[in-house]
Amino acid sequence: MSNQTVRALPVGRDPTNDIWQAMFTQRAIRYWQPEKVPRELLELVVEAAAKAPSGSNLQPWMFVVVDDDAQRNAIGAALRRVYEAAEPLKNLIAAGEKSDDKTQRLMLKGARAFFSQLEKAPALIVPCLYHLASPVTDTSTLLAGSSIYLAVQNLLLAARALGLGTVMTTAHNLIAPALRDILNLPGDATPVALIPIGFPDANFGPTVRKDVTEILRWNRWQ
Numbered sequence: 245m246s247n248q249t250v251r252a253l254p255v256g257r258d259p260t261n262d263i264w265q266a267m268f269t270q271r272a273i274r275y276w277q278p279e280k281v282p283r284e285l286l287e288l289v290v291e292a293a294a295k296a297p298s299g300s301n302l303q304p305w306m307f308v309v310v311d312d313d314a315q316r317n318a319i320g321a322a323l324r325r326v327y328e329a330a331e332p333l334k335n336l337i338a339a340g341e342k343s344d345d346k347t348q349r350l351m352l353k354g355a356r357a358f359f360s361q362l363e364k365a366p367a368l369i370v371p372c373l374y375h376l377a378s379p380v381t382d383t384s385t386l387l388a389g390s391s392i393y394l395a396v397q398n399l400l401l402a403a404r405a406l407g408l409g410t411v412m413t414t415a416h417n418l419i420a421p422a423l424r425d426i427l428n429l430p431g432d433a434t435p436v437a438l439i440p441i442g443f444p445d446a447n448f449g450p451t452v453r454k455d456v457t458e459i460l461r462w463n464r465w466q
């Protein structure tokens with residue numbers, strides 16, 4: 245994909261072809277403008293996802309992209325039902341929204357928006373492990389994740405490059421049976437994330453993360 249081709253696309257806010265800028269400003273976006281995302285952009289982020297490495301290059305994945313209103317509404321309603329019934333989660337979010345820490349406050353306000361009105365995202369992407377065989381066959385393990393999370397990260401970065409906002413979530417797990425039913429997933433497909441995507445109604449980073457001196461050890465732990 246050349247820079248020129250990317251520039252010719254109907255990209256969103258603050259697009260970038262600079263990988264460093266993309267990585268350093270790719271933050272969780274939980275608010276979107278209502279307009280639809282052109283399918284050529286959605287297709288491109290999935291294409292970028294599928295450039296990721298996987299065990300034995302088996303590419304054990306499928307990506308279900310949901311841009312249909314009825315389908316999005318059904319998924320949003322399923323998540324809302326779970327959220328409304330989950331008192332501990334609601335209390336956690338309500339308490340966090342009153343936190344003195346502004347970052348925490350904003351994150352939990354965003355999380356409430358995410359859980360209660362997911363259908364506001366113009367599209368939802370559900371990456372699935374499919375026919376996993378390497379490095380393991382058991383889709384429930386951490387090792388299984390290793391063959392798809394690189395693709396998920398590619399997807400988030402590609403979206404950032406195109407000026408599209410995403411938030412990586414594992415909320416698929418909260419609505420597993422409903423999601424399987426709504427998306428008509430076959431038994432050998434295992435959803436691994438639920439990622440809303442759209443033209444952002446919030447700013448990209450810089451992100452707030454631990455300093456490298458805090459997380460880096462040379463040669464041995466201590």
Ligand SMILES: Cc1cc2nc3c(=O)[nH]c(=O)nc-3n(C[C@H](O)[C@H](O)[C@H](O)COP(=O)(O)O)c2cc1C
Pocket residue numbers: 270271272273274351354355358411412413414415451452
């Ligand atoms: C494994 C994982 C699960 C997550 N699940 C949720 C979720 O269920 N709901 C949500 O709103 N955000 C979810 N997030 C988003 C994180 O809260 C977010 O990436 C993190 O707070 C950093 O935010 P920032 O990039 O804006 O700094 C999840 C992120 C990861 C990596």
